Amino acid sequence: MKDRQDVVPIFIFSLPRSGSTLLQRLISSHxxxxxxxxxxxxxxxxGGLRSGEVYADYDHSIAAEAFSNFFxxxxxxxxxxxxxxxxASKKMYKKASDKPFFVDKTPRYSLIxxxxxxxxxxxxxxxxxxHPLSVVASISNTWGNGSWNPNRYKSDVYRGLKSLVECYSENEKKSFCLKYENLTSQPEKEIEKLLSYVGLEYDSKKIIENFYNEKGWNKKYNEMGDPTLNSENLRKIVKKGEYEWVKEIKNILRKKWAKKYIKWIGKNRMQAMGYKFEKTCSKIEECNIGTSKFFDDLYANYIKDVLSFFLEPSIIRRKLxxxxKGKKVNRYG
Incomplete structure (x- = not known):
């Protein structure tokens, strides 16, 4: 590889709970x-260029318009x-890690x-x-304490997914596509293909060895990463199948939501991501449901969602x- 004066960013685009921290750690083992x-x-x-729903002490929609006029x-x-x-970003990436390549992994980049x-x-x-239903199941188990609460993360599971699929379709020829299920089942093979795309020469087996030995990874990196990582699973690659989510469809609320969500995603988007629409639909129909978590889900994904829409409790909580702490509270523009 030729010497590079400039750092080359490697952006990982994904939804939350899709294995981006694992992939980040594997790549940085080079x-x-x-x-x-x-x-x-x-x-x-x-993100500040967009005039969407950004709450701040100033009126962000006016700021975005002023930005556009300034250009x-x-x-x-x-x-x-x-x-x-x-x-400016490349200078910061270079300061953060003085290496030829820098991995910037932030799941909310799906929006931009x-x-x-x-x-x-x-x-x-x-x-x-x-698999989008595996993402939803993992979000619920990680941030919802086991309650089915995807409506709390609409910006990810709806806007984020739509944005990712559209962006990938427009930039497929210059991008690398990877399924989390393949990464966990055959990591060496997938890493070898990824290294070839990036333009790096290295033995993929050595990458896996470095990963297990935590070379190139500092635990403080995970301060804003996967909250489930700890000393026990930090060095593990656990094989995950495409239909891990099936066991999480425990009641009629989850089943109805899953059917509606997959219908919204549609066959074309599922195919773009590498998943089978018809098989997913049939798997949902086959789910054996009971009453487990029914009332928890009813509150978390429906009652609480309606209250949140009107009351914006996260904003109220921050103001309180x-x-x-005796600090001044401002009105959000």
């Missing part, structure tokens, strides 16, 4: 690849800003993956998929926390 936990910096640098002063418009983001590709046209893009 001696020429650096990383940190989840930087999130592009959400601030590029009109440049001969090449928004491209000037994107180039600046590219340059197209903006990232526009700002970093010569980078590497990995689209990591996991500030007041309890």
């Amino acid at each position: 001696p020429q690849v650096g990383t940190t936990g989840e930087p999130w910096i592009q959400l601030l640098l590029l 009109r002063n440049f001969p090449d418009g928004k491209k000037t800003y994107l180039n600046a983001v590219n340059h 993956c197209d903006e990232i590709i526009n700002a970093f046209p010569n980078s590497k893009y990995i689209f990591l998929w996991r 926390d500030k007041l309890s």
Whole structure:
């Protein structure tokens, strides 16, 4: 590989609970690849260009409009800003880890993956998929204490998934596509293909060996990563099948939600991710359901969701926390 004066970003695009931390750790086990936990910096640098639902002390919709007007002063418009983001980000990546490649893994990049590709046209893009119902099941078990609560994460399971599929379809030829289920069942084979795409020469078996020995990985990197990682499973690659989610469809609420969700995703999106629409539908129908978690799910995914829509408890909670500490509370624009 030729010497590089500039760091080459490797972006992992995925939904939360899709194995991105595992993939990040595997890639960073290569001696020429650096990383940190989840930087999130592009959400601030590029996500701010959108006029969507951003709550702040200022009126973000006006700020986004002002941003757009400001770009009109440049001969090449928004491209000037994107180039600046590219340059500044690479300087930070280089400072964070002085290696030729840097892995930036932040699941919420699913919302701005197209903006990232526009700002970093010569980078590497990995689209990591996991069966969408496995994602929902893992989200519920990890952040919902076992209650089925995907409505709490609509920005991920709906907007994020739609954005990822559309972005991958538009950039398929210059991207690398990987299924989490394949990564866990045949890691050496998948890592070998990934290294070839990135342009790195290394023995994939050595990558796995480094992974188990935690070479290239600092535990502090996980401060913003997978909350389930601990000293026991940090060095494990656990094989996961495409239909792990079936055992989580425990009651009629989950079954109805799953059917509706897969219908929304549709055959084309499922196919783009590498999953079978018809087989998924039949697996849902075959699920043996009972009453387990019924009332927990009813509250978490429906009653609580309606209350959250109108009351925005997360915002109220933050304001109350500030007041309890004697801090000033501002109105969100």
